Amino acid sequence: MSSFSTSSPSPAGRYVGRFAPSPTGPLHAGSLVAALASYLDARANGGVWLIRIEDIDEGRAVPGAAETILEQLDWLGMHSDGEIVWQSRRKDLYQAARERIAGHVYGCGCNRREIADSRLGVGPDGAAIYPGTCRHGLAPGREARSLRLRVPEAGEDLVAFRDRFAGWQEQRLALESGDFVLKRADGYWAYQLAVVVDDAQQGVTDVVRGADLLDSTPRQIYLQRLLGVPTPRYLHVPVVRNAQGEKLSKQTGALAVLPATQDNREEAAVAALQQAAGYLGLQCAAPASAITSLSAFWQQAVPAWAKLLAERGAALAV
Ligand code: GLU
Numbered sequence: 001m002s003s004f005s006t007s008s009p010s011p012a013g014r015y016v017g018r019f020a021p022s023p024t025g026p027l028h029a030g031s032l033v034a035a036l037a038s039y040l041d042a043r044a045n046g047g048v049w050l051i052r053i054e055d056i057d058e059g060r061a062v063p064g065a066a067e068t069i070l071e072q073l074d075w076l077g078m079h080s081d082g083e084i085v086w087q088s089r090r091k092d093l094y095q096a097a098r099e100r101i102a103g104h105v106y107g108c109g110c111n112r113r114e115i116a117d118s119r120l121g122v123g124p125d126g127a128a129i130y131p132g133t134c135r136h137g138l139a140p141g142r143e144a145r146s147l148r149l150r151v152p153e154a155g156e157d158l159v160a161f162r163d164r165f166a167g168w169q170e171q172r173l174a175l176e177s178g179d180f181v182l183k184r185a186d187g188y189w190a191y192q193l194a195v196v197v198d199d200a201q202q203g204v205t206d207v208v209r210g211a212d213l214l215d216s217t218p219r220q221i222y223l224q225r226l227l228g229v230p231t232p233r234y235l236h237v238p239v240v241r242n243a244q245g246e247k248l249s250k251q252t253g254a255l256a257v258l259p260a261t262q263d264n265r266e267e268a269a270v271a272a273l274q275q276a277a278g279y280l281g282l283q284c285a286a287p288a289s290a291i292t293s294l295s296a297f298w299q300q301a302v303p304a305w306a307k308l309l310a311e312r313g314a315a316l317a318v
Contacts, residue, residue: 015047015316017206019078020195022054023066026256027073029275030210030240030248036276037237038208039078040305043298045316050202051080056087056094056194059186068256075259076269077294085202087194094189097197098147098182101226105182107144108134123176124215130178147183151222159218164235164314166211171218180219196220200229206316211236212247235314240279270297277301282308 019038021031042049051073055061070084098105110133118131130148138144151157157174171177182193199207199220214236224231240248248254257272259265274288274297284291284300291297309315 015042015045015205016050016203017042017045017047017208018050018052018199018202018204019073020052020054020198020209021066021069022057023061023069025062025065025250026068026258028248028250028254028256029272029279030254032076032257032272032276033237033240033279034208034210035073035076035078036273036301037235037280037305040301041206041208041235041309043302044306044309045206047206048081049078050082050085050204052085052087052198052202054087054191054194056191057188058088059188061088072257075265076257076273077298082202085198087198090194090198091189093197093201094194097193097227101149101223104150104226105147106134106150106179107138108146108148108179108181109138109142109144110134111145111185120178123178124171127177129176130180132179135179145185146181148179149182149223149226150179151177159221161217161221161231161234163214163217164233164309164316165238165312166214166236169214169217171215173218173222177219192216192219192223196223196227196229199232200224200227204232205230206235207232208235208237211239233316237280266294267292269294273297273301277304280305280308 017038019035021027021035027035039049051070053066055066066086073079112128114133115128115130118133120129120131123129134142134148135150151173154172154174157172158170159173160168160170162168180192181190183189217234221231242248242252246252259268270291270293274291277284282301282304284304286296286300291300306315
């Protein structure tokens with residue numbers, strides 16, 4: 001799998017969505033919301049829904065977590081319409097993409113400390129803004145540690161897009177991100193490159209994910225333009241926070257959604273889905289107490305999602 005094809009494998013116009021969890025732990029109340037939103041949007045639009053395991057950061061991947069996530073999705077009734085893709089097995093594609101944009105990529109010898117010391121501050125995602133130290137070549141005696149993508153000069157660096165939920169978004173890449181990493185110092189391909197290559201190669205037309213990734217989207221759109229691949233539509237759903245206002249994650253102690261016993265498997269699945277549907281603001285036609293099976297849940301939730309989109313002016317013209 002060494003050539004990186006830009007042709008969409010899906011029939012023209014067909015919706016292709018995906019859920020792309022990083023296997024750092026089981027699905028919890030927060031990640032389930034992103035999974036549910038992407039699944040509902042695909043179903044409400046008569047589309048295809050794919051699962052991709054984003055295990056490109058092999059240092060962070062927790063052994064067994066991907067399998068647990070796949071079991072959880074199966075238990076909840078969310079099945080991939082295609083083969084499940086694993087990023088760790090697609091490194092040739094990332095390499096081929098990097099070669100395609102070679103003129104925009106350079107070796108960087110800086111370490112974290114040096115970048116932080118430049119005091120340009122941090123971008124919206126909390127990462128230090130790169131000052132461009134190695135942009136025109138490595139200083140004598142320095143060796144490349146990572147690969148970076150050169151972004152346009154200030155003034156030509158604006159990337160804008162309309163998010164279906166969050167509305168109009170703008171980011172100045174030079175000021176708010178700086179040249180960003182495509183291959184990390186530890187040898188792993190960066191998320192930004194892998195996600196763009198995979199979405200394009202899988203023919204994804206619609207990305208539905210958590211709003212914590214809203215700030216990454218302009219970098220991804222810029223990469224899509226350089227690679228000459230289509231930009232999907234984006235819908236970022238609000239991030240679920242705990243009582244302290246922290247994003248729910250394994251680090252903030254979010255509990256996995258799992259069936260408590262073999263006997264209550266379906267009941268527990270419906271309860272977990274109803275909670276996630278509540279975070280999304282879904283209003284099912286039937287009262288929650290009347291929804292006791294998975295099939296009843298999905299029958300109710302798909303039109304409720306379509307209604308919510310229509311009310312927000314976020315429905316697709318497909
Ligand atoms: N793998 C990312 C995560 O689990 C999601 C990436 C994406 O949806 O683009 O946060």
